[in-house]
Amino acid sequence: MPEAYRSIIKLAREAHPGGRVSVQRIGSLVNDVFLVEADSEKFVAKQYTNWLSLKWLTLSIYGIGSVNFSISGRKRMEAEFGVNRLLSDQGVRVRRVVGVDFSSRVILFSYVPGDEFSRLMRKVAKAPDFDDREKLATFSIGETMAVTHSMDLSIGDTRPDNFIVDRKGESTLLDLEQAKRGGDPAWDVAEFLYFSGHYWLSYNKTLARITDEFVNGYLNVHGTKAILRYAASARYLRLFSIWTPPFVLSGIRHRLLKA
Numbered sequence: 001m002p003e004a005y006r007s008i009i010k011l012a013r014e015a016h017p018g019g020r021v022s023v024q025r026i027g028s029l030v031n032d033v034f035l036v037e038a039d040s041e042k043f044v045a046k047q048y049t050n051w052l053s054l055k056w057l058t059l060s061i062y063g064i065g066s067v068n069f070s071i072s073g074r075k076r077m078e079a080e081f082g083v084n085r086l087l088s089d090q091g092v093r094v095r096r097v098v099g100v101d102f103s104s105r106v107i108l109f110s111y112v113p114g115d116e117f118s119r120l121m122r123k124v125a126k127a128p129d130f131d132d133r134e135k136l137a138t139f140s141i142g143e144t145m146a147v148t149h150s151m152d153l154s155i156g157d158t159r160p161d162n163f164i165v166d167r168k169g170e171s172t173l174l175d176l177e178q179a180k181r182g183g184d185p186a187w188d189v190a191e192f193l194y195f196s197g198h199y200w201l202s203y204n205k206t207l208a209r210i211t212d213e214f215v216n217g218y219l220n221v222h223g224t225k226a227i228l229r230y231a232a233s234a235r236y237l238r239l240f241s242i243w244t245p246p247f248v249l250s251g252i253r254h255r256l257l258k259a
């Protein structure tokens with residue numbers, strides 16, 4: 001790990017010359033993401049290791065035969081770097097790449113202030129204070145996904161913690177290490193909605209509004225209805241039945257089929 005720290009500090013110094021640099025791990029023990037502070041400027045560094053981290057272990061067990069995940073660090077880094085560029089060129093909100101070190105497999109990103117979308121969902125699932133921020137966030141995530149899909153790209157890991165929502169409700173897509181050409185766009189929709197649904201015990205009004213906003217955002221920028229309907233198919237529902245209550249899954253599924 002010391003090699004990673006050395007290149008993180010080097011990249012931060014290039015981006016922000018002079019001053020003190022601090023590096024600290026963020027998130028759980030299984031990921032390789034660091035908060036980097038150079039004086040008062042914040043960055044996030046991500047190292048793409050070859051380790052079969054727990055995250056991919058769990059998702060690939062669920063996804064056996066359904067989705068192909070990249071395990072190799074080099075491939076994940078190339079995916080993140082390449083797709084980040086393609087999306088930002090099209091005006092999709094992604095974290096800005098500040099520096100790259102291919103030999104230690106580290107990318108330094110700009111820091112995106114806000115909350116993970118999953119945090120918003122946890123909150124509104126408990127107390128239904130669904131306001132404009134949640135509404136715009138969900139709608140804009142739908143739009144982001146549709147634009148990505150219209151470029152013949154799929155995101156691969158659309159868990160709700162891969163979107164950061166700012167104060168107003170504008171969302172930024174973070175994690176592109178599983179993104180690729182082609183791929184399975186219906187999986188993107190399925191993973192996002194069924195994963196978000198696991199904070200609910202039943203398909204209530206709030207979750208119905210969330211699903212509506214996502215669908216409306218998706219269709220607003222010429223997303224295809226066929227992809228939404230395909231996300232309602234049994235092959236995805238089966239994967240999420242371990243996580244998400246059956247009535248929640250079927251509520252989301254029926255909404256997708258109506259699209």
Ligand SMILES: Nc1ncnc2c1ncn2[C@@H]1O[C@H](COP(=O)(O)OP(=O)(O)O)[C@@H](O)[C@H]1O
Binds near residue numbers: 031044046095
């Ligand atoms: N640029 C950023 N600004 C703010 N938070 C970030 C940024 N990049 C990552 N994070 C936080 O770190 C978490 C993990 O980052 P991510 O790239 O998704 O890596 P992984 O899921 O592979 O561990 C995100 O869910 C988010 O909470």
Ligand SMILES: [Mg+2]
Binds near residue numbers: 162
């Ligand atoms: Mg992630």
